Amino acid sequence: MNKDTVIEKLQSEKFDLLIIGGGITGAGIALDAATRGLKTALIEKKDFAYGTSSRSTKLIHGGLRYLKQLEFGLVKEVGSERAVVHKLAPHLVIPEKMLLPLYEKRGLGSTLTSIGLRLYDWLAGVKREDQRKMLTRKQTLKQEPLLNPQDIKGGAIYAEYRTDDARLTIEIIKSAIARGATVNNYCEATDFIYSEGTANGVVVRSNLTDNSFVIQSTVIVNAAGPWVDVLREKDKSKSGKHLHLTKGVHIVVPHEKLPVTQSIYFDVGDGRMIFAIPRGRITYIGTTDTDYSGDLDNVHADKPDAEYLIRAVNLTFTNVNLTLNDIESSWAGLRPLIHEEGKGASELSRKDEIFESTSGLISIAGGKLTGYRKMAERVVDLVVERSFDERELKSCLTGSILLASSDFKGYNEVIRYRQTIFEKLKRHGLQSHVGELVSNFGKQCDDILDRFEKITESDAEIRLMKAQLDYCIKMEMVKTGSDFFVRRTGLLYFDLPLLTKVMEPCFQTMAIQFDWSDARLSEEKNEMKRLIDQALNFKR
Ligand SMILES: Cc1cc2nc3c(=O)[nH]c(=O)nc-3n(C[C@H](O)[C@H](O)[C@H](O)COP(=O)(O)OP(=O)(O)OC[C@H]3O[C@@H](n4cnc5c(N)ncnc54)[C@H](O)[C@@H]3O)c2cc1C
Numbered sequence: 174m175n176k177d178t179v180i181e182k183l184q185s186e187k188f189d190l191l192i193i194g195g196g197i198t199g200a201g202i203a204l205d206a207a208t209r210g211l212k213t214a215l216i217e218k219k220d221f222a223y224g225t226s227s228r229s230t231k232l233i234h235g236g237l238r239y240l241k242q243l244e245f246g247l248v249k250e251v252g253s254e255r256a257v258v259h260k261l262a263p264h265l266v267i268p269e270k271m272l273l274p275l276y277e278k279r280g281l282g283s284t285l286t287s288i289g290l291r292l293y294d295w296l297a298g299v300k301r302e303d304q305r306k307m308l309t310r311k312q313t314l315k316q317e318p319l320l321n322p323q324d325i326k327g328g329a330i331y332a333e334y335r336t337d338d339a340r341l342t343i344e345i346i347k348s349a350i351a352r353g354a355t356v357n358n359y360c361e362a363t364d365f366i367y368s369e370g371t372a373n374g375v376v377v378r379s380n381l382t383d384n385s386f387v388i389q390s391t392v393i394v395n396a397a398g399p400w401v402d403v404l405r406e407k408d409k410s411k412s413g414k415h416l417h418l419t420k421g422v423h424i425v426v427p428h429e430k431l432p433v434t435q436s437i438y439f440d441v442g443d444g445r446m447i448f449a450i451p452r453g454r455i456t457y458i459g460t461t462d463t464d465y466s467g468d469l470d471n472v473h474a475d476k477p478d479a480e481y482l483i484r485a486v487n488l489t490f491t492n493v494n495l496t497l498n499d500i501e502s503s504w505a506g507l508r509p510l511i512h513e514e515g516k517g518a519s520e521l522s523r524k525d526e527i528f529e530s531t532s533g534l535i536s537i538a539g540g541k542l543t544g545y546r547k548m549a550e551r552v553v554d555l556v557v558e559r560s561f562d563e564r565e566l567k568s569c570l571t572g573s574i575l576l577a578s579s580d581f582k583g584y585n586e587v588i589r590y591r592q593t594i595f596e597k598l599k600r601h602g603l604q605s606h607v608g609e610l611v612s613n614f615g616k617q618c619d620d621i622l623d624r625f626e627k628i629t630e631s632d633a634e635i636r637l638m639k640a641q642l643d644y645c646i647k648m649e650m651v652k653t654g655s656d657f658f659v660r661r662t663g664l665l666y667f668d669l670p671l672l673t674k675v676m677e678p679c680f681q682t683m684a685i686q687f688d689w690s691d692a693r694l695s696e697e698k699n700e701m702k703r704l705i706d707q708a709l710n711f712k713r
């Protein structure tokens with residue numbers, strides 16, 4: 174992953190397929206295309222998963238609420254994909270039972286919920302032992318004693334998976350590179366180059382050096398998420414359907430402030446549902462869904478967003494009484510949905526759609542993290558059909574390509590592996606880090622612990638973080654502080670106290686490894702300070 178070699182390759186070779194955008198959609202397309210035998214390149218203007226793919230609810234889910242919108246096809250596809258993505262990375266896509274409380278005066282009734290969940294299980298082909306279970310009022314309150322008993326009439330438990338969206342994206346990117354794709358972050362497509370009206374090149378600016386160069390490719394795919402229409406405008410093909418961006422916010426509180434025993438999906442009383450998801454030392458809550466027309470590169474939670482989520486929590490749980498002061502972090506992302514006349518934010522379909530322009534540019538938008546593989550398959554099928562039909566190419570193989578150097582045979586093996594890592598960490602008093610470390614890195618923990626052994630550093634937590642940093646610089650194209658603290662480790666969202674402790678020593682390591690000047694180092698520190706301030710923006 175030497176960056177000079179990658180840029181040299183991008184400039185000097187002609188590709189079959191160039192993908193613009195290193196979110197989950199672009200990553201999935203790169204892996205699919207490379208494994209079929211296409212000469213594939215991908216560029217990302219900032220870091221992989223910088224856009225929506227690090228700011229989701231972080232669930233691999235079938236989208237229960239889409240049943241209400243009668244989106245059976247979507248639920249069937251993404252619902253079935255859950256088990257596939259779990260199999261590909263069982264340490265990172267983790268089974269999570271979801272509790273759905275039912276109320277006398279809000280939400281769906283028990284009978285409709287029971288039928289809906291049965292349909293959900295059936296459409297997604299959920300295994301019998303994981304199928305939905307209806308609960309009485311008493312069982313529901315026993316399952317989650319924090320629930321406000323007033324108005325509760327029962328509940329249901331059903332199966333989903335939780336993940337880390339940014340880590341899933343980077344693992345798919347790494348797999349694409351391992352299968353021959355040429356990939357670089359901090360490379361922005363600034364313009365298209367045409368030959369007889371067909372787009373067959375892209376002008377690229379390196380956002381770390383300000384140098385520009387050209388990449389040539391037979392087919393170009395625009396997988397730029399919320400920026401899809403910006404590129405369609407450059408291509409002069411933004412006509413007909415267009416994006417409708419909606420903002421979704423999550424807030425993070427220490428787990429002891431909202432000590433739910435499992436993930437809960439609850440009715441807010443205004444027709445919307447939100448999640449409360451425990452993750453290690455915190456619980457996160459979200460999401461909102463409001464129209465967005467602001468700066469695409471500066472999306473953050475505002476006070477009304479945070480207050481809405483806090484109100485919903487305080488209505489649902491007793492003796493919790495969250496306030497703005499309890500919020501430790503937050504994130505906000507944009508859903509790149511397809512506009513439908515007369516429909517509001519929450520009513521818009523989550524289905525993906527492909528647009529083909531007269532210049533040959535293929536754009537893809539909409540969809541879900543969960544459905545990335547199927548979206549990629551459709552795009553690569555189209556690319557092959559349009560331009561490489563005569564070639565002997567393999568068919569889509571991504572359903573069996575394990576991610577993250579994983580050879581886990583199933584989730585039980587992950588649990589056993591976690592125990593061995595726990596024992597190793599315990600020797601250094603670091604056992605509380607086992608959950609995040611194994612779910613973030615899977616079997617790659619072995620490599621990180623080898624690096625740990627070689628680092629001289631008296632504080633064990635800093636030493637472990639430096640080992641992860643070294644791994645991420647060498648193996649995951651980390652180039653800036655936020656790449657590491659936000660998207661490789663999630664510290665900004667999930668462990669702000671640890672971030673505060675390790676940031677300075679990690680920056681010192683980065684300054685040496687990257688030969689940063691004092692000015693560059695202080696830019697990096699200022700950027701992290703800005704991101705921390707932004708995560709707590711509504712407290713000002
Ligand atoms: C609040 C919220 C919660 C969600 N929760 C879930 C969930 O729990 N489960 C689920 O399945 N889905 C969920 N989703 C949906 C899911 O997150 C998105 O569908 C998905 O992440 C979109 O990925 P993407 O790759 O299309 O876009 P992005 O992740 O935004 O990637 C696009 C990338 O293109 C890059 N780019 C833009 N312009 C250029 C350029 N000119 N040159 C180079 N690169 C460029 C950007 O920097 C960006 O990294 C959620 C979405 C939101 C907003």
